[in-house]
Structures are given as structure tokens and as C-alpha cells.
Amino acid sequence: MNTILHEVYEWVYSIIIALAIAMVIHIFFFQPTRVSGESMVPTLHNGEYLIVSKLGHVMGDVPDYGDIVIIDSRVLYERTWKDDVTEPMNNYLAFFNHDLQTKNVWVKRVIGRPGDTLAFRDGKVWRNGEPLDEPYINEPMNYSRKDEIKIPEGYVFCMGDNRNHSSDSRFIGPVPVDHVLGKVIW
Template identity: 75%
Template structure:
């Protein structure tokens, strides 16, 4: 009788460990649920909304497309390692239950510029390679931010901005985001 109970417990523990291992592999390499924290992507995304992030492009360091909504590590001078990719899903799970546990360095933003692009900010608009961007997704009103000269996006980086331009900390302030700091693309 005791052996049967021990065996049953062992089988349950074994199944739980296998299920957790599979879930971690899926969340590290393929898909990860996450939650919006803040108002920087209004009107596209709102505080508290749930997202699904595709991680495949992050694993292969693929450059995202213009207009893609991505999850970034805002610590652009920090050297990311594989350990960061393994630990971040754990923080993400815990943040589902308590938003205070959410990491403050993981942001959701939109890709505005790619390697080699020349970006300028004036007249309430973003200019890419000399042409004003048509951005129907941004929050209404002119962008308050302007800057003398142009920003040239370095090789291996992208320039990301929030849709709520007057209330977003983004590449205008932290600089271009290295491709290894693009943690995934929002797909839902």
C-alpha cells in the first residue's frame, strides 16, 4: 500500500516536472504571454492588456519590419546572455499574479527605423530618410518632441517608439536598440 502511494506521488511529480520543462522551452524559444504595463502604446495597446509574443525572431536575431510591435530590453548598454532569456519568462509568470513583480526594463514599442535609416524629428512628425511617416496608429495630437539634425540607426540596431509619442520613453531617450535586445514580436 505504501509503495503504491509513493509510486503515485513519484508519477505526479515526474509529470509536473516534464510539463514545466516543456512550458519553459516553449516560452523561451517560441511563444510567451505577457501583459502591457503603462500608457506608452495608447491607442494601440492599453495598460493591463494581455499579449502573445513570438520569440523565434529573437533567437535568430532577425531584424523586425517597420511598424512591428516588439518587446525590448531597454537596457541598451547591457550585454544580454542566454541566462536573461531563461529567467525573463519566470518574471513574466509571476507578474501575471502580482504586477509589482514585473521587470521595469522590458518595454513594448513600435519599430520606426532600421539599420542605416536617417531619422529626424520636427514639425510634430517623424521623418525617415527625408519623408514624413504616415502614422495612423499614433495617439492624436502633434508630437512635442523635436531635435536638431538626424539620427542614423547603426548596423545591428532598430529605432523604436511608443504610439503615445508625448508620453513614451523610447529610443529618442535610450538610443537605438540592438537586435539582441528585441525580445520578441507581438502577434496577438
């Protein structure tokens, strides 16, 4: 009987250690996720699986132009370390249960960085007075506005590649850098 208890203890101990290591990797290094929706067509499609690097989020780095990132779309919500711990658990549930979606986590492309001025006219995005060359978009954008947007320090501006069918920074505003949860690497 003592040998059986020892064997069970060894198995439980190994499983707990493996889960702890997996959670650390998931929270701080890499995270699998799934595309939900059509806002990134033609680059990404509904149901595609992605691997996201969390290193930039952990380090507080500002992503580069053109990076495809996952964001917490609740731009007025103040994120804490608790969100970084619970988000992977919710993501795992959504990853394995296709009916469960994390509605506030979006996949978008970085268009503007701190200090940039963006304008939307003639079916294009203009950054700092120059039209962007965007071969990745699905079709010309049917969105324009008279005033320009100045991206504040500590924020980025993110848009979907399917501009006419994307909820993004045009509607929620610039995204705080701490709401950029990771960069898609595969």
C-alpha cells in the same frame, strides 16, 4: 505503501516534464506578457494581455517597420543566454502578480531599421527624408531635434504610439537587435 510511492513518483515526474516543456515554449517560442503604462495608447492600453512570438529573437531577425515588439530597454547592458532563461520566470511572476513589474521590458513600435536616417520635426518622424504616415499615433508629437539619427547595423529605433508620453529610443538610443525580445502577435 510501495504503490503510493510509485503513484507520487509518477505525478512528480509528469509535473516536472510539463514544466520543462512549458519553459522551452516560453523561452524559445511564445510568451504571454502584460502592458504596463500608457506609452502605446491608442493601440495598446495599460493592463492588456499580449502574446509575443520569440522566434525572431531566437533567430536574430531584424523586425520590420511597424512591428510592435517587446524590448529590453537596458541598451548598454550586454545580454546573454542567461537573460533569455531568467526573463520568462520574471515575466510569469509579473503576469500573475500585478504589483510586480519588469521595469526594463517595454512594449514599443519599430520605426527605424539598420542604415535608416531619422529626423524629428514638424510633429512628425521623417525616415530617409520622407515623413511617416502614422495613423496609429495618439496625437502629433511635441518633440523635435536639429540633428538626424543614423541607425547603426545591428540596431533598431523604437517608439511608443503615445509619442508625448513615451520613454523610447529618443531617450535611450537605438536598441540592439538582441534586445528585441519578441514581436506582439496578439
